Amino acid sequence: MKILSAEYNLDSPTIVAYASVVRIYNGDSSNILVTRKASGGTVIGSFMVPAGKVVYVEKDYTDTLDANANVKASKTAFSPMMSFALMSSADPVPTYTHSVSATDVDEGNSFTTTISTTNVDDGTNLYWELSGSGITSGDFSSGALTGTASISSNSATFSHTVDEDSTTEGTETITIKVYSDSGRTEQVGNTLSVNIADTSTAPPAGEWSSVFTGSNYMLAPVSTGELNSGDYTYECWIYPTGLGNASTDQWHAFLSRWKAGNYCFILEVHRDDRKLLLAWGDGNNYQGQFQTTNNIFSNNSWHHVALVRSGTSGKVYIDGVERVSVTIPNASSNNTLPVAIGAQADNLTGYNFVGRIHDVRMVNGSALYTSNFTPSTTPLTNVTNTKLLCCKDNDPTTTVVNRLAGTPYNGPITNYSSVTSTSVDPYTYNHFFNGSGDYLSMASSSDWNLDSGDFTLEAWIYRTSNPGWAGILGQWEYGNYNVNNSWVFESVGTTMSFYYCSTNGALYNADGPSAMSEDVWHHIATTKSGNTLNVWIDGVKGADHTIVGTIQTVSRQAFIGGQVAGGGWFSGYMTDLKLTKGQALYTGNFTPSTELTLTSDGSTSSNVKLMCMDRPTPTDYTKAPGTISSAGGSIDPYRATTGP
Numbered sequence: 001m002k003i004l005s006a007e008y009n010l011d012s013p014t015i016v017a018y019a020s021v022v023r024i025y026n027g028d029s030s031n032i033l034v035t036r037k038a039s040g041g042t043v044i045g046s047f048m049v050p051a052g053k054v055v056y057v058e059k060d061y062t063d064t065l066d067a068n069a070n071v072k073a074s075k076t077a078f079s080p081m082m083s084f085a086l087m088s089s090a091d092p093v094p095t096y097t098h099s100v101s102a103t104d105v106d107e108g109n110s111f112t113t114t115i116s117t118t119n120v121d122d123g124t125n126l127y128w129e130l131s132g133s134g135i136t137s138g139d140f141s142s143g144a145l146t147g148t149a150s151i152s153s154n155s156a157t158f159s160h161t162v163d164e165d166s167t168t169e170g171t172e173t174i175t176i177k178v179y180s181d182s183g184r185t186e187q188v189g190n191t192l193s194v195n196i197a198d199t200s201t202a203p204p205a206g207e208w209s210s211v212f213t214g215s216n217y218m219l220a221p222v223s224t225g226e227l228n229s230g231d232y233t234y235e236c237w238i239y240p241t242g243l244g245n246a247s248t249d250q251w252h253a254f255l256s257r258w259k260a261g262n263y264c265f266i267l268e269v270h271r272d273d274r275k276l277l278l279a280w281g282d283g284n285n286y287q288g289q290f291q292t293t294n295n296i297f298s299n300n301s302w303h304h305v306a307l308v309r310s311g312t313s314g315k316v317y318i319d320g321v322e323r324v325s326v327t328i329p330n331a332s333s334n335n336t337l338p339v340a341i342g343a344q345a346d347n348l349t350g351y352n353f354v355g356r357i358h359d360v361r362m363v364n365g366s367a368l369y370t371s372n373f374t375p376s377t378t379p380l381t382n383v384t385n386t387k388l389l390c391c392k393d394n395d396p397t398t399t400v401v402n403r404l405a406g407t408p409y410n411g412p413i414t415n416y417s418s419v420t421s422t423s424v425d426p427y428t429y430n431h432f433f434n435g436s437g438d439y440l441s442m443a444s445s446s447d448w449n450l451d452s453g454d455f456t457l458e459a460w461i462y463r464t465s466n467p468g469w470a471g472i473l474g475q476w477e478y479g480n481y482n483v484n485n486s487w488v489f490e491s492v493g494t495t496m497s498f499y500y501c502s503t504n505g506a507l508y509n510a511d512g513p514s515a516m517s518e519d520v521w522h523h524i525a526t527t528k529s530g531n532t533l534n535v536w537i538d539g540v541k542g543a544d545h546t547i548v549g550t551i552q553t554v555s556r557q558a559f560i561g562g563q564v565a566g567g568g569w570f571s572g573y574m575t576d577l578k579l580t581k582g583q584a585l586y587t588g589n590f591t592p593s594t595e596l597t598l599t600s601d602g603s604t605s606s607n608v609k610l611m612c613m614d615r616p617t618p619t620d621y622t623k624a625p626g627t628i629s630s631a632g633g634s635i636d637p638y639r640a641t642t643g644p
Helices: 080-085
Strands: 021-026 032-037 043-049 054-058 064-066 071-075 095-100 104-106 110-118 125-131 146-150 155-161 172-179 187-197 208-213 217-220 232-240 251-257 265-270 276-281 286-291 303-310 313-318 321-327 339-341 354-364 386-390 414-416 420-423 429-434 439-442 455-463 470-475 487-492 495-501 507-511 521-529 532-537 558-560 571-581 608-612 621-623 628-631 636-639
Touching: 032 187, 043 054, 043 095, 043 187, 095 172, 095 187, 110 187, 125 155, 146 155, 217 386, 232 251, 232 265, 251 303, 251 354, 265 303, 276 313, 276 321, 286 321, 339 354, 455 470, 455 487, 470 571, 495 521, 495 532, 507 532
Parallel strands: 104 187
Antiparallel strands: 021 054, 021 071, 032 043, 032 064, 095 110, 110 155, 125 146, 125 172, 172 187, 208 354, 208 420, 217 339, 217 414, 232 303, 232 354, 251 265, 251 339, 265 276, 276 286, 303 313, 313 321, 354 386, 429 571, 429 636, 439 558, 439 628, 455 521, 455 571, 470 487, 470 558, 487 495, 495 507, 521 532, 571 608, 608 621
């Protein structure tokens, strides 16, 4: 081999001294893609040069090579002895070119990557990888950042749906790379980037939302001419939980004035397609409808919806983005059909909404939104021309209506079948347990031994039912107190209790100070100080219990949310579960912390053996003796500022 020219930097298309054979050296610390182009600029193909390696390539003397400044190229003498290393017509060079269906994608939507090849055999596996700052597996519905694509007819594709996670993250950039080896060290083809627009939103913190079960609803009466005439803005936050549930109706109406012969408007979510339907009339007759594309809404996520009429132009904004644009006529000024919240007004026993609704505001006389916007992170207020403002208090029928004008809305909101309100979660994330088989499990560990020394076990819980028993955390796999069980922290009906098996062969317990109500957040804790056991609810101590014998130890896994004697499923929401050994953190009544940390309330970080349920996915944890596994069903996270 003989070098015939100086080295050229390949930071721009270079002919390399009109060479037919080129020596290329990659002095970079990463693999670099080199692109070969014809004299006219047409891309012939590309190939990867590994970091720190030298390759030889044969090209037409007018062809150019392009990479970056760390890649050097020089003209090389040709020798038959080198032919094994040359990219010749007898040994065709594989080429890889990648493209993506969209470079800008909203959360909840999908993009497809296409790999186009030459000289690559059918059935060849390529290995893709997604990465980027802040990008995790939870950003995608598949839950995967790596995968495999197989070449067929010089092509392969793979697709991803971006999860709409209700977490405010700002715009993120996903980097897509493809490799020829499973270890993902030999990149092939070009690197792609996709920008993800953060469309996730969350309603204001510090308020309440109203719970709709699929059979309850609310009605607000309307006086002549109060709604649907002139410009208007109707908006609310919705948190659907029944999407995809075949036991519910196909359409879930959340805001409407809709009855045969009195058609004004209706807003509904489709159970399976997760799309929005807007239908409208002139106050008497049906006029038309519009359905969005599928997958606009996510289950167990908050979405802001606004129907705005300006002139005859009607628009619907979902999470601040325009999704519907239609012509809507004035409604009859004589129409007095009530506003239905959580149902269709013409079929109050069907098409009911399942989930939570928050901050319903109806303004007649103002088009508040005329272009895409960011939904308010502060509570909606009684602006001029407000006719209805509700579902934002501990009483869902409490309403603020036309207060500025000094006249009340035409009567009170009627609550049918007990629509209840729920306060917001005190923390960033919580997780939902369905009460029929959801739980988390953790392998056996000495960290679960509570037989000696002080400890504190605490969590925030929001129960949606009062079963006979429902486990929060414990080692209790069997149906009686025996050598296989140790302890369990659980609710029994409305009572919060800590049960333990004693080494004397008997069962004992300590109870909380009072009954717990449903659909309310409670801080719960149990402490052992010396030989005294206490259970606390919302910072108030229950009666002292003197431990009899010693708390029995077992070599068993621990469970969160159920699997207490093969049942005991917790129904509701749970967040910030923490076990501290060696410390009884509470000795007198206290105000529960609004944000648990490894050192909150005086705990020593090294004493914290478990801290979890405070991350976007239920199996993420701050501290644990091993892997936390999900079982039984789906445990769904959502933003705290969203409620329940």
